[in-house]
Amino acid sequence: MTTPTETTPTTEPMTQDETIASIGNYNYGWHDADDAGANATRGLSEDVVRNISHLKGESEWMLKTRLKALRLFDKKPMPNWGADLTGIDFDNIKYFVRSTEKQAQSWEDLPEEIKTTYDKLGIPEAEKQRLVAGVAAQYESEVVYHQINEELERQGVLFLDTDTALREHPEIFEEYFGSVIPSGDNKFAALNTAVWSGGSFVYVPPGVHVEIPLQAYFRINTENMGQFERTLIIADEGSYVHYVEGCTAPIYSSDSLHSAVVEIIVKKNARVRYTTIQNWSNNVYNLVTKRATAAEGATMEWIDGNIGSKVTMKYPAVYLTGEHARGETLSIAFAGEGQHQDTGSKMVHMAPHTSSSIVSKSVARGGGRASYRGLVQVLDGAEASKSNVLCDALLVDTISRSDTYPYVDVREDDVEMGHEATVSKVSEDQLFYLMSRGLPETEAMAMIVRGFVEPIARELPMEYALELNRLIELQMEGAVG
């Protein structure tokens, strides 16, 4: 557990131990006055679920879906095969917090306090530079700021918050909601389906290429508040979209739960890229279910960065349902003191000539634990399929831990499988070499870590790559924290 402190410039060089200890300190620990969340109820019951649905003015269909999911949630066991989740107290979580009554249509409409928050995240700059096509910024449980540029509207692209999509496009919504991740998939998918709020909805019509990334920011800003956003992306035949999700959250003293569900449908010959960098504060349980289906000739790419949180369990999956479908996951995880990043990917080959690739890089320091957990499954009939898995772990010190759990299940003879795993340490000689060129130890360490994750960083949109670099640097500096 770390606490937010101010930047203190120091002239004293840090020892290696201090340098290591400073990596991973959470630097976005500011938070706004907590008006919106103070009155929300804690605990989960049928009444809570009915109340959420009622407040949102939802259809009977949605209410029934939620209530069914709640029953499944009660029945499903806690997953006990991965990270330690015993610290989660479901009775002490706020399941719905409303921050503002209405959605803002433009930046000016936002409350001052929320604008300040977003200023710190750099949203207006991104908007001004038109680096993003539309920004759906999620503040607490609801989308308060949502803009889509005219070009997208003209192309027929829908980019909405999920609540609005349910109201305005019920036919598309009901067809796809829960079609990739049914509510009974796992305990946390059930929980999300019961109490979901916010998230993004994207529909890209056939043949439309969205040239600029669609971007959304998520934040938890209420102590003990769960955030259960729900994202649904449908890329119709031959279309392309890149969706970018980023998370930061302020530090609070008790544990928070973030449990999102992301469903993506990639139709014939379409391509979707989904980029996330989560930087939750080190008290958040981040338990996310992400899954895509890729039809014939379709490509799904997950780019998944995990920097923050206390515990993350996240294994973005691609179900390759059509011939020549392709799935790809690039994943980076940083595990610092008190953190367990249990991340990886799942690829299910269900049709012939499908291919998948998983590249995972993890950095552990300060006693943190980074686990790669992956599953590659080739079903009967998925002949001539190919899969390649590459896991590299970097240990910054000797007290941290890295594990690899690669599961493979192949039911077909004619397949090509590759798996490679490496664990390396930051060596004395590397540090010496860089320091002998004038770099202070912290900078040398940051350069080594940046270089290690570079193959994934270069796949990120530029402003995200820069943000990642800045995060690594801040984490190494230790002047902040």
Place this chain on the structure above:
Amino acid sequence: MSTLEIRDLHVSVETPEGAKQILRGVDLTVRSGETHAIMGPNGSGKSTLAYSIAGHPKYEVTSGEVLLDGENVLEMTVDERARAGMFLAMQYPVEVAGVTVSNFLRTAKTAIDGKAPALRQWVGDVRTAMENLRMDPVFAERNVNEGFSGGEKKRHEILQMELLSPKFAVLDETDSGLDVDALRIVSEGVNRVKSTTDVGVLLITHYTRILNYITPDFVHVFVDGRVAEQGGPELAERLEAEGYDRYLVGSN
């Protein structure tokens, strides 16, 4: 005008069998503009001297001093030594995955100077220095030392020496593993830095052939962790003819 003084330096390294004494009282003074060749048989402590001056944590200085213009170098961290004007061209520079040569050079220059170099000037300087060392421009976009041949690594080290313009450069067996052409190119690089700056050079070598290209002002023969003999360039010629045998016999 700067001076690097090494006084009665004793250095040991930790081995599985315990601490092992390598340097047993080295005295040496190098002034700006001078080139000193350190020669000697394998295991005589030449490289240990190089790494001790630079501050590699593996080497423990048990007594003695290293002074740069009177400042105690041994109390400085590795990066402080570099910023004070010390440079070590390594025999086996390590790979740094994912970091390009151009990024590395700029970061190092910024660290040494305390401020980022003016971009246009810097880009020109790098290009010129690389051309002089017959390095392909695409080299700048490769990762530091990754997949470099022996010759490429040495050129890259001398490229850094040229761009960082240190007060004192220690060249640790820069000639090892180089063919005749590469040796000439690397030596010309060192001579260029000598002629354009006031750098003092400690040239560590096992063989005399690099001294055909870089003329030393002084030659020191290292045997068993000490300077056994010193003299002018003529001493190198004698070693070329006679080898190190007479020192080894003497020290046994």
